[in-house]
Amino acid sequence: MTTLQDLRPSNKPTTMSLLIDLGFDTSDWGNYSRGPRWAAANPKYCYEWGYEIPGEMAVLNLWVQNTDIRGDIVSQSNNFRADAAFWQANSRAADWGKRAERLDRIVSRAARQQLPVRVIFLDGEMRASRDPNASASKPKRRGLDPEVWRIASYDFATGQHTVVRGDAKGEYLDQFDLPPNSGPPEKYENTVYAFKRDRAVRMRALELADGACRKCGAPGFKMPNGRRYLETHHIIPLSEGGPDDITNVIAICPNDHKEAHFGANSLQMRDELLNIINNDRMD
Ligand SMILES: [Zn+2]
Structure with missing residues (x-):
């Protein structure tokens, strides 16, 4: 049986390198005032919480400690739309609100189109959720989970959803x-x-x-x-x-x-x- 420990990433590759491994075109990351050598730190991209190849794949940054393991089923239930609404109501965290909103759109498109989902697990200090005075999260480690995930349920009215690890086994x-x-x-x-x-x-x-x-x-x-x-x-x-x-x-x-x-x-x-x-x- 899978344990949380099995899922924890052990080092910290850049998000850009993980996306390249997944076949993303990251050439625009190098269009950055500090020069292409700093592409992986391009703030236009590197702080996003989700990425997608339209019509093909969604990639979600998820905190490993939020994972729910019950028997064979490894999953996470989140509501990024509700997170976005919360953060947007708080001017200090407007950027987080926008990122959460973009992440919700990625998840909803993946649900609609039944796209495979890949998960980049983050481990480290997660910001206390819904604390407007919390400082930004500090992931200490990050890694691409080797399994393909899928959106098992998505409530289009509210944004509440569950992603499950592993391919749908059969029909x-x-x-x-x-x-x-x-x-x-x-x-x-x-x-x-x-x-x-x-x-x-x-x-x-x-x-x-x-x-x-x-x-x-x-x-x-x-x-x-x-x-x-x-x-x-x-x-x-x-x-x-x-x-x-x-x-x-x-x-x-x-x-x-x-x-x-x-x-x-x-x-x-x-x-x-x-x-x-x-x-x-x-x-
Ligand atoms: Zn019957």
Whole structure:
């Protein structure tokens, strides 16, 4: 499992050199009164909090200590638009407001276009957020995270969003792969649930469903990242000794999932769902 320590950068390359590694054209950085030798310190660019190659990639500077790690899911939830509004209301920090606003636009475009996101992690003294008297942050180390990230959710009304580390794995996802803070409250029950579920089994059940509920046939809804959402369900509960394998796991819509657990017909539904799965194996 990934730990915060694994994510911490260990030295301090310039942002410009990291962008060059990512294929950015930084030739304009050298148009600087101190001369091209000082390109990496060009204040027009080097203090920005995000960068983009339009239509291709977004790069975000994120503080490593803001990272949320839950099981397999490494993510950050931020709201740069709200940060921008806060800083812009404070004249001393108007520059921070503009940077936050530009960063929000980069994130919203990346969400709309489903662009891959790369993260430059910063480590060191982070400015106390929302403290108008705080001095500027002082990153001591910086580094490009080797993984590609993606915007898992972005609220276009407010700017609240979650970025998740790692490529979307396949086309489908279930309740266990929802990013934190964007899912239904069940997410929290599930993360403290005592039984460990095999991810490969859940993914296989999702593949078999091919994006549509195995019980009623309704298509799972689409997430902002384009993946189709269904829930995976253990027909015989793990707590009753049901196996955590493909003979007992089925992907169904959230409505049928709730009914399977709480409906008056839940025992009949068990038989019905087991029949569906048994037919898979006879095909
Ligand atoms: Zn259904």
